[in-house]
Amino acid sequence: MHVTESPFLHSAKQVIAIEQAAIGSLSDRLGNEFVQACEILLRCSGKVVVSGMGKSGHVGNKIAATLASTGTPAFFMHPGEANHGDLGMLSPNDVLLAISNSGETYELLNLLPVVKRLNVPVIAMTNSNSSSLGQHADVVLDISVEKEACSLGLAPTSSTTTTLVLGDALAIALLDARGFTSDDFALSHPGGSLGRKLLLKVGDLMLIGDDVPLVPTHATVTEALLEISRKGLGMTGVIDKNSQLVGIFTDGDLRRILDAKVDIHATEVDQVMTRGGKTTRAQELAVEALNLMENHKISALMVVDEHHHPVGAFNMHMLLKAGVL
Template sequence: MTSQQSSFIESARRVVAIEQAAIAALCERFDGRFVKACEILKDCQGKVVVCGMGKSGHVGNKIAATLASTGTPAFFMHPGEANHGDLGMLGANDVLLAISNSGETGELLNLLPVVKRLNVPVIAMTNRADSTLGKHADVVLDIGVEQEACSLGLAPTTSTTVTLVMGDALAVALLDANGFTSDDFALSHPGGSLGRKLLLTVADIMLTGDEIPLVPEQATVSEALLEISRKGLGLTGITDTQRNLLGVFTDGDLRRLLDARVDIHTTRVEEVMTRGCKTSRGEDLAVEALNLMEQYKISALLVVDENNQPVGAFNMHMLLKAGVL
C-alpha cells in the first residue's frame, strides 16, 4: 500500500471517529427539551414545516421526508423561497422546525415575525441556545459539536451528521408514540420493495383453477406423483368428494415411502398423506405466508377458503419472483 493510499484510509478513520464521538455526546442531550419538542410535534394538528438554509437545508429535506414516511405529516420549505411567497405554505396549525447551526441565518430570522404572528410553535435545532433563533424558539435542541470532521474545521460534516441523527431521533420517538405500524409504513411506500413485502397478499401471487395440484382421496400414490410432476410445485392436495382438503402429499413423503419399499401403484394416497397440513388464506399477507414456510421448513403451500376448500397454491420460488424474499 502506498503512502497516499494509507493517507486516504487514515483520513476516513479520523472522520468516523470524530463523528462517532459527536453522536455519543448527543445522547446526553435527550432531556426535557427533547421531550417538549416531541410533545409539540405530536400535538401538531397541521404539518411539520422543516426549514433550513444551505447544508442545513439539505439535511432538513431528509428530516422532513423521514417524518412524513413514519407517520408525522411534514414537508420542507426553503427559507429563501419562503421570503418571496412560499411562507404561505405555513398555516396556523403547523409547527416550524428551524435548522441553523449558528442560529443567525438571515433567511430564517426574516421569517420569525410572520411565524410569531401566526402563533406557530418554533422548534430550533442549533448549536447556540443564546442565538437570535434560539431566543425566539419555543424549544431549542442542541446540535453543537466540538469539531467538524473536515481537516480544515470549516466544511459542515460532523454538525450535519448530528443534525440528521437528531432528526431521526425525533421521527422514531414520534413513530413509537403514535403506534405507527409496518402496515402504516407500507401504505406510504407502495412502489418500493418494502411496499411489496408488506402489502402483497397471497391471492396476488397464487396459482388458481386447474393449476392447483389436487387428487381425490382414492387416487394411488403413483397418480399423486403424476399430479405433482404436472403442476411443478412439489406437492399435491388430497380432497374428498365435496372437494374439502384432507391433507397433502409431497416430494418428501414420496422419498420416505420409497425408502420403506411401499408399492406406489397400489397404495392409496390417503393412507400416506400428511393430515392437518399447514395452509394459507388468500387474504393473508405474502410476508406472513413466507414466515410460516420458513418456520416449518415448507417449500410450497395450498391456499384454502373459509370452508377449507382449495382455491390456490404457491411455492417459495413464486414469493422470490414477486420480490417478497
C-alpha cells in the first residue's frame, strides 16, 4: 500500500535540498577573493568588526563569535547603534566585515564615509559586486543564491545559510593559517565542558599518596583484593622491590583466576597480575587519558613518573565527576 509522505516532511526535505545546492554553488565560486579576504584578516593588527542588519546581523553575531573563539579577535557591531555613537568601537587598525545580501542596507552604507576616512579595509558579504556595498568594498565575497528555501521566496534562508558557512570557512582558514591549537582554544573556553576537557590534566584529578592502591609482588591475591576494596578503584598496582610498577591486578583478573580455581590465599599476585599494563603521566591531558581508557576498554589507570614509579591513580568515575566524560 502506498503511504503518502507527510507535507511537513516534504517541505523539510525541499528546504534541505535547496540549501545543500546553495552551499555547493558557494564552494564552486570560492576563488581569489576569498584568499584576499583571508590575507587582509590575517594582517589585521586590531579586531575584525562584523556588522549587519536583521537576519544578516544575527548571522554576523555568530560569525564574530566563531572568529573570536578560533584565534581571530572579533566582535559584532550593530549598524543601527553604530550610526548613533557605537561607531567609536572602530579603530584604524581594524577590519570591517559588512554583511548585506542586497548590498543596499542603508544603515551599513551610512557608515562607509567614516570607515573610509579611518582607512579601515572593508570586506563585504553580498550578492552583487555592483551593489553599493560591493562597489565600496576592498574585497567582495559572493553570497548569492539561486533561490531562497522559503516557498514564498521572501524569508532569508538559503542566503543566511551560505553566509554562515562562508563565515565558518573564513574562521577555520584563519585558524589553520595561525597554527591555532587545542590549547589556544581552551584559553578562550575556560568554562564548561570544553575548557575542562582541554585544560584539565591527569595530575589535577588523580588520587595520590596513601589513596593510591599498591601492593608488593609477594602479596597474596587475598591481600591484593583487600587493597582494591579499601581504595575503591577496582584495581591495584603491583610494585617490585625498587618501587617500580610492574603490573596491574584488576577485578577482571580476579574473575579469570576464580574460573581457573586458583587458591587466592596461597597464590602471590605477581603470578596472576596483568604484567605492564597501560599507564599515563600526571602532565598528560585528562581527555588523552580518557581516549586511552576507551580505546583499550579499561576503567582505571595508574599514573607513573619518568622512572616508572607510581605517583597516582584514577578511574572513569573521577573523569565523569570532573566533567571530562
